[in-house]
Amino acid sequence: MIKLTNITKTYQSGKVMVRALNNISLEIKKGEFILLVGPSGSGKTTLLNIIGCLTRITKGSFRLADQEVSHFPDHFLSALRRKKMGFIFQQFNLLSGYSTWENVTLPLLPTGISEKKRKARAMKLLEELNLETRADFMANELSGGEQQRAAIVRALINDPEIILADEPLSNIDMVNVNIVMDILAELKKKGKTIITSFHDPKTLLSRLGDRTVSFQSGNIAKITDGNMNL
């Protein structure tokens, strides 16, 4: 489903050219749960951004669903993101001036679906994640765990094939870690392809992974089949 071949990503930081990823190759099959591990600055987030079509590669080939997407124009990448991908961020990235249901339906706005249908779809998912009573709360009135669950609903609202999560457990307490883990396990059962990064190898998330990809200074240090079984 996702095939990265000899990917290099460099970017300019002031006067310095930074090589975030260095000639890496990785193939991810449909329905796989991939864990990206490694210290901060090792290239995990850059890889997530590349797979999520949020940034472009400098060299190499990136194929998604049998299409070479590295040369896709930006509006094609936007359409791809909208149709195929859901994003979960470490900092939740909910808009504080909007209610929970408005936040989670944001990805549906460009699709032209009516507000009534958008809200109905949001309420169904919010109910599944026990957030229906918080639907009309402003995003900043939610607890950290609730915010992350709302962010997950936002990622799922388009029924994406691929879910990309950047350190999704970093800013939530243990109770909510378990809740989010259960949700991710459920998504894995439904056949979603999940790629998530985390820098703490002791995290419980490692129990879910089909493969673990370890990063070191922009390179893949090793790929372990199965989870890390910590």
Next chain:
Amino acid sequence: MILNSYIITYLVCSIFSLVIGLSAAFYGFGIGKKWDINNQAEEQYRLEKQVYLIITVVSLGFLLRILMIPLWFWTLHSMIISIPGAMCLVGVHNINSPFSYLASGLKLVLPALYGYWLILNFLDRQMVTQPFMKQKLIFLAPLGVLILLETILDVSFFFSAPPRQVSCCTSLFDVPRENIPQIVSQSTYIWLIIFYVLTIFILVEMGYFFIAQKKSKHSERGWWFGNKPLMGLETLLIILVFGVFILALHTKLSPLFLHLPFHHCIFCLAQETWDALIFMGMILIGLILFLIYFWVVSSANYSEANPTLSEKMVNMLKWSGGLLTGGLVILSLHLFLVF
């Protein structure tokens, strides 16, 4: 110098349009020269972001140009009372003829060129390879030059023309007795007949290309794709049809529809006969869309884009044929009612 609120509003719009046109031309040309779809460097990404800005600017320019058509004619209309001898827009144009007619012509040509650019851009964005990118960016340069020319014509028209006695459109009362036979002889059906013949020929052509374009979806390419000489011929034909249409309006349709045998004024016709503006607009837009169709398919790299764009090109032919037929039907109905 004549100055009123309409002229000031028009000049503000004109300067705004010039800024839009020149900046789009300047940046578009610069991006067009550097554009390389296969380049993965950040520079290409930066160029792509600039293209989105240009698309926004050109869309804004198109809307402005559409608004400037009625505004221009309202502005000319507002000048009638300031010009001795002027009774309609012909008199106003006569202050600075033929440049004023050129300026009025550009009011119609520029939105058509903007329309071509936006249609080309729409088609370009349907394809990952963006095959028309360079073509559309470079096209902004001559468009910018035309806008500059038009602005110069407008400004010189408003500012350098003093109010003076002008002649106006022909009517029974202001024609010298010795010229009456000449005016009567001008009222001929010949241009109207030629217009009908040419328009029906174009409709037949549209029908042929409509069927051929539909079939081309299943074949590798159509013989007319990338055919520059054909594009040149079609462009000349459509300009000819437009010219003949103006002559038909001037020589026969105006006197017939205005019920004044010596009154050949197209401006009076457009102002006093409500359906005249509709059929003129429909015929003009129909011809422009057909011309745009040829300009797009004559692109060197259209063949590779045809499998993706064929359906949209068929729709364009449908619209152009529909508008031209509709315009012709309204014109014919009015002619029928006159008789």
